[in-house]
Amino acid sequence: MTSTKIMQTVLRSAQVVIPLLVIVALWSHIAPILLLLVIALLLTSILDPVADWLEMRLGGSRLAAVLSIYGAIILMVVLLVSTLGPILLEEARSMGQAVSGEGDSDITADLKKSLMDIIPENYHETVEVKLTEWVAGSGQFLQSLLKDLAGMIGKLIGVIMNIVLVLVFTFILLLESRNFKVAFVHSVPNAYFEMTLNLLDKVHAQVSGYLRGQGIAAASVGVMSTIGLYLLSWSLSVNIPYAFIIGMLAGIANLIPFIGPFVGMVPAIIAYVVTPQAAGISAVVPFAIIAMFMFVQMIDNFLISPKIMSSSVGMHPLLVMVVIMVGNSIAGPLGMLFAIPTFGVFRVTIEEIVWGLKAYRIL
């Protein structure tokens, strides 16, 4: 090995080792920013093909393409907030009043009445005690929630700041992704150059395909569930309230396999049972709600997902439970929701890395 080659190897290693040492030393400060960067990278993976397509349409200007995407996002948010915001707020307000018993409908009293109609008389006392305990518990929970309001506002500002930072990072990454890729690959030793590029490309394609697929499937399930609930209300002449919120919940919960479908189904049935109905409670409606959600799941599982999912992330139910519990212990309810997609991203990444190491005979 010549002295020039030794010097080049030392300098290349230093370029990698020194930043790594700095990262380790300042980990506690860097970790939150790194998390935002990872989210921005995932967003970039989803939006990159859109930016490429727009770049082609806009005569090759990357800046115009990225600005168009941000313009479209802002327009969509404004439209959503102005059109769906009032419906969402009204449903949330009415739901809140119903739970606290302040509004026209008292969810506790309605639930009690519905249960008393169904349950034999000798169990009425037990049901009443249990319901009173539940209401007291809910009240305490709401009081503690109000106490934490100041803290929550602080957290909200933090969340908004983080969203802005993620959007800024995504903007820069979308604009400069090719230059960053060239710069990153430049520092890879010749022996691993082709393998690194091949892996970067495959991981990028798989991860962006997986995330886009999950997003489209969730949006489809959300829209179909909302339309389904409105159609049921209309065709059976019954009142199933909060259809929009429940539909959205069903869409987001669709990210969780096996459990997701029930997250929309159960609240819809409860909402129907506890709402005063002109024609009284019918046993047919809950079954119709179950059938509707099952139909939506069938459309998703047999028509939508097979068309859009680039990589099947078939998981054993036990593994799903474990991953969701780990997500819960790391980041609470939000962690539960995003545990499976995060696991999916890790899984396709590791699968591609293992493929690359085998294909290039390193493993």
Next chain:
Amino acid sequence: MKNAIWENIFRRGGEEQSETATVLRNVPVFAGFSKRELREVERIVHHRNYQANEVIFRQGDPGLGMYVIIQGGVQIVNNENPDNPIVYSELSDGDFFGDLALVDDANRSATALSSGETRLISFFRPELQSIITRFPAIGNKVLMNLAKVIASRLRKTNDYLSAAQQKQSDEKE
């Protein structure tokens, strides 16, 4: 040593870019490209430096794309029998190799070795796909030129095959 990241962020129309454009213009895959089209290609190619006898790619590795020699030399070697490697060809400044990998991801049929200090430009399949998506006109030109290169090779192979068959039938007679 220059910092690649800052170099790429604050890219200047420097000497290396014009050298890249000059080299690329003479490669059949980029024949007939305008200055603007070459500039788009320049933005996505990679520059690599190799010492003598360094492996560029190995026989059996998944193929990813082509290389153009800016300066130096490259040997294309069949390494199936490591004790007796067969040198298929020796390439020099301006030559290109590995172009079939732009079309499919079949494994490399030979090993490429640098025969001295060598500077290369590499152009890979993901970058070609990106060009096709963003600039379909440029992508079409690359694909048409690539088809011409492959067609020319196929014709040569047919000529060799015809000559070999003729020779065989002459020998039988």
